[in-house]
Amino acid sequence: MPDSTPPLANQACEACRPDSPSVPEADWRPLLGQLDDWEIVKEDGVPMLRRRIAVKNFVAALALATRIGDLAEAEDHHPRLVVEYGSVEVYWWTHAIGGLHRNDFIMAARTDALVL
């Protein structure tokens, strides 16, 4: 059966409240399959999407962080960005639910689209 769901990067985020559903663990793998090089890490039991993006230097890292920040502001959903010389590490998760919301996968896909 063809899947008519639009690509993650084209989906809209929805407002996220503490009672919003987290993505069931069984759905993580197929969603990760639509993303570039993301992994799920846990911090104090909270799952987070993480991708390390290599760039050429510090200025490029900060420039990418700023572009991801613009995206974050537009959706009012904010990541953790670890900026170093030569890389940006991006973490998406939803603080309000202590886990992964569908929005986080959407934001990861949009991050990928920025890097392409």
Next chain:
Amino acid sequence: MPDSTPPLANQACEACRPDSPSVPEADWRPLLGQLDDWEIVKEDGVPMLRRRIAVKNFVAALALATRIGDLAEAEDHHPRLVVEYGSVEVYWWTHAIGGLHRNDFIMAARTDALVL
């Protein structure tokens, strides 16, 4: 005896090579005494200066990261910046020597000066 050494923030960084001296551990405490809220943490045995700076939101965090980045570029010495909604965590250390050079304390003092 009065100490005529200028404040850390007014000292110049010197070019750092792998054979540059690291700051002896006995000198860490007096140097930390000249800084705001920095602590020394170790990561894989490498000591790093760390300060978490609270700001009001994500835009303010990214703006502060950009200002610290400008400082870093000017000295060609680059920190790790962890940008989140409401905070920037700054790490200074010297990769080339696997530890803390005097430059790192100077850059920490200059970071403090940006925040004031």
